Amino acid sequence: MTSPAAPATDPAPARGGGRVDVTPSRTAELLRQVRDEGRPALIAYLPTGFPTVDRSVEAVRxxxxxxxxxxxxxxxxxxxxxxxxxxxxxxxxxLESGTRVRDAFRLVRAVSDAGAVPLVMTYWNPVLAYGVDAFARDLAEAGGAGLITPDLIPDEASEWIEASDRHGLDRVFLVAPSSTAERLQLTARASRGFVYAASTMGVTGERATVGDRAEELVARTRERGAELVCVGLGVSTGDQAAQVGRFADGVIVGSAFVRPLLADGPWSERLAALGAVVDDLAAGVRRAREGASA
Known part of the structure; x- marks a missing residue:
């Protein structure tokens, strides 16, 4: 029989069935703080080294x-x-500019120094090539809060779970509309920080509308033990952020922030355009719960 689901921010099960003490989740603490302020968090994605490492530092700032x-x-x-x-x-x-895995730690420091919570999002192979414990160690030393692993499932994550516990890091796993109740519970139990709810099936990118299955997925994930659930894939405007923010603990945006940096023109103008997009989405999350009952 499956044991009762634990909140996503609980310590992970240790080998032998016990529990292990871990550093409190910085990401969960931030999400709870903004929830108490009456809004969801705005969670932004940008790739390391785009278009260069120096400029990507400026972009995350x-x-x-x-x-x-x-x-x-x-x-x-x-x-x-x-x-x-x-x-x-x-x-x-x-990649053409010569970006390496270790360059991500420079961005982690920049985000932390600027006052936000830095997470790294990566496919699993680069972490394996770097060395799982070495990656966790260097991420923690750089001031990182944890790791999002879109192609790693909890069933196959024992090495990462152990390393993240050793170094006090969050581990964010993904769920999708197709996830079964059992899969949702397993993911909620293994995650620390939050559970990432992919609102639509398919690849990332901006969409005219956000899938209406997102709210149902968030509710199902919470029912299976996740305290904090953030939604990504498809959000690109302040209005969409407000829509998703009514039911999610965080609104995750990626392509909408990359797009202005891909435009032609001076870098300063592209950074200004990026700032305008962030302003719109930040305003969206702030109005997400206007009029909601206390």
């Missing part, structure tokens, strides 16, 4: 200055199977 609460720092990958065309193009440019 711009995200924070204009209202991002959490920044997902992507590690470029040669086969980004989950990413849409906008993010794929940015990742290609980052």
């Amino acid at each position: 711009t995200l924070v200055e204009h209202g991002a609460d959490v920044v997902e720092i992507g590690i470029p990958y040669t086969d980004p199977v989950m990413d849409g065309t906008t993010v794929q193009r940015a990742v290609e440019l980052a």
